[in-house]
Amino acid sequence: MEASIIAQYIHFTEEQKRRANSVDLPEFLRRRGEKLLPSGRDKRLASDHSVTVRGNQWFDHATEQGGLAIDFVQKFYGLSFPDAVTALLGGESGIGYLPARKEPAEQRKPFALPPAHTDMRRVYAYLLQSRCINRDVLTEFARAGLIFESAEPSADKTKIYHNAVFVGNDEHGVARHGHKRSIYTSGKSYRGNIESSDPRYSFHWVGVSDQLYVFEAPIDLLSYISLHQEDWRKHSYVSLCGTSEHAMLWMLEQYTLLGEIVLCLDNDNAGVKASKRLTGILSEYGYENIRIDRSEEKDWNDELVRACETEEKMTMEME
Template identity: 55%
Template sequence: RFLDRNVVNAFVRAGLLYESCEKFKDREYHNAVFVGKDENGVPRHAHKRSLNSLGKTFRINVEGSDPRCSFHYTGTSNRLYVFEAPIDLMSFLSRYPRGWQEHSFVALCGTAEHAMLWMLERNPCLRTVCLCLDHDEAGIEASGRLAEILHEHGYDDVGMLQSEHKDWNEDLKARRGLPVQEAEEHPQLIAASEVCGRIGVYMEECVIPERVGRELTNALCGYEMNLRRDYPEGATTCIELASALALYTYGRGLRQLGEPHSSEELLEQLRSCIHPHQNRSSLNSRTAVLAEQAHAVLKLASKPGIRSEAEKRQLTEGWLELALSCAKISVKYEADVLKQQQKQEQAALQQEMG
C-alpha cells in the first residue's frame, strides 16, 4: 500500500492499529485492525481489513462496534479531514505528511455521518471540515450529502478534496508507476454541463418574453404527453425548453431587483445547483410535484397589483427553483443513459477479453 512508515508507527504506538492472526479451516488469516476509541480512551470500534493484496479484499466492521467511534485521530487545530476508509486516511497522510499531527482525521468506515458528527461534538474547536471521500460516483454523492448535513448542523466552512485517481491509495500507487484505478466522474455532473448548454441555446432561440407563461404551460404539457407515450427524448426536449423559459424569467426578475446577470452566469448558477445526491428519484414520480410547482409560480406571477420587494424576490426565486426542477429531470435521464452505455461497453470489453 506504500504507506509511510512513520505514519503507520504513529498509529501503532497510539494503540489504534495492530495485526491480528486468526485461524479458519486450518488456514491462518492476517488482518490489519483499525481501532476507534471513545473520549476516555476505551476501544469502541474495530475495522478489519485483510493484509492480502491479491483478489477481493476482505474488510468488515467488527460486530458490536459503535459507529460513532470509528478510526480517528484528534489534533490541536480547527480542521477535520473526513475519509471513507482507514487506508484512505493513512494514504493521505503518507502523501502529505508535513505537520499532520496538528489536525484531526476520521475514517467513517463507510459513508455514514455518525463518526464525523461525534468528532465535531466532542471537539468544539473543530470548525473547518474537509471531505476527502473517494473520487467515484458513490463518494461524490456521499460528499454532497455530508456537506448538506454539516450545513444543517451550523458548519459553514466545508470543503471537498478529491484524489487525482479513484482514492488516495491509488494516488500513492501512481507515484510508484503502478497500474491504478482511475477516478470516476459522476454521470450527472457530466450530463449537467451538456443539458445546461442546450438550455442556453433554447434561451437564445426560443424564448419570446410576452409568451413565457403560455409557452411554459405548453412545454410542460408536451413533457407529460411524451412521458406517457414512452418517448423520453421528446420529454427531455420539452422539459429543457421549460427550464429555459423559467431561467430566462428568473434573469428578468433579477434585473428588476437591480441584480443583472448574464446568460452565462445564469446557466452556471443553474449547473452549480444540480447535486447528484438530491436527484435520485424516478422521472415518473416527479410529474405531479412539477405541475404543482409550476402552477404555484404562474399563479404568483399573474397576481394583480404592485408587488413588494419581498414578493418580487419570492417570485424570482420561484422561477429559479422551477428551472432547476426541470433541468434535473433531463440531467437524471441523460445520466441514466450514460451509465447504461458504460455498462454495455464494459460487458463488451469483458467478452472480448474472456
C-alpha cells in the same frame, strides 16, 4: 416502449405484489449481471459502494434511504411500479426468482477486538509495499494502538488468519470500533467492520488544530497523510468506514475546537453523492467552513500508489 405502456395497465393482485417484494435481491442482481461484494452479512454493489442488499431489503448509506425489492428496482433501474413488479415476477423471460429467506432474530454480541498477533510484520509489509503508506505515519498509528495485526483461528483451528485491524476508541480511550482489512495481495480480499462496532467511534486521529479531514476508508486516511505529511499530527482525521456521518458528527461534538471540515471522499459516483449529502448535514448543524478535497485518481490510495510508481520510475531513469 409499447411493452412499457401495456405494463402500466396491468393489475397486480396483493399476492403478486407480496411475492415481488419478497424476491431475494442478491440473486436477482446476480442474474442481471451485477457484481456484488461481501460486506459483513450484506452484499455491496460494485457499481455503487454506498448501496447494500440483504435478502429482500436494500439500503443506500449515502442517502440513508432503503426499503424492499419493488422500490429498489424502481429506483436503481428507473422502472415504473408495474414494470418493476413484472421484472421481479420474471416478466416475459419466464425466470422465477427465489424469495428471501426469513432470518431468525439474533442477539447482538458484545463488541470485542480480535486477538493480536505477536508482531505486525505482515501488516507492515502489506501497508508499506502494496499500499505505499509512509513508514513513520504507520508507526505513529501503531504506537498509539490504533493499528495492529490480528491472529484469528479458523473454525476448525487448523489455520490462523491475519488481518490489519484499524481501531476506533471512545472519549475515554476504550476501543468501541474495529475495521478489518485482509492483507493478502492474491485471492479474495476482505474488508468490513467488526461485529457490534459503534459507528460513532470509527478509526480516527485527534490533533490540536481546528481542521478535521473526513475519509471513507482507513487506508485512504493514511494515504492522504502520507501525501501531505507537513504538520499532519496537528490536525484531526476520521474514517467513516463507509459514508455514514455518525463518526464525523461525534468528532465535532467531542472536540468543539474543530471548525474547518475537509471532505476527502472517493472520486466516484458514491463519493460525490456522499460529499454532497454530508455538506448538507454539516450546514444544518451550522458549519460553514466546509471544503472538498478530491483525489485525481479514484481514491487517495490510488493517488499515493501512482505517486510512488512515478517516483520509483524517475529514480530508475536517473540511475
